[in-house]
Amino acid sequence: MRAAIVGAQQGKVMYPEFKRLSQAAGCVGYTVWLAGRHVCYVGRRGETHIERFPD
Template sequence: DFDAAGVRAAIKLSQGGQIIYPQFLEIVMRAGCTHYEVFITGKQVIYFGRKGEFHIEKFPTAK
């Protein structure tokens, strides 16, 4: 099953520099993510589960 909280946790770990990309992929796959799409101009990433579930993550804003 898709676990949006697990996907969000992986994103936070990655953004914080606590994990590298292969680890990120492993965590989001364990959270049920089958694929994701990056929309550069839309400034967001959509993570998808196998039953049509999804999580939208907006790009972080500059500080």
């Protein structure tokens, strides 16, 4: 998941590839909070990871 996020932030991974990589890593969904400047990723077993927007 980390490689997919970093690649997307750097513009090296576009959405179709990001989707494939995140699914392979076990991500089943995510919520983007623009005002809060973060994304909450949800895994297959309900685990979550919050990724803050880079400055």
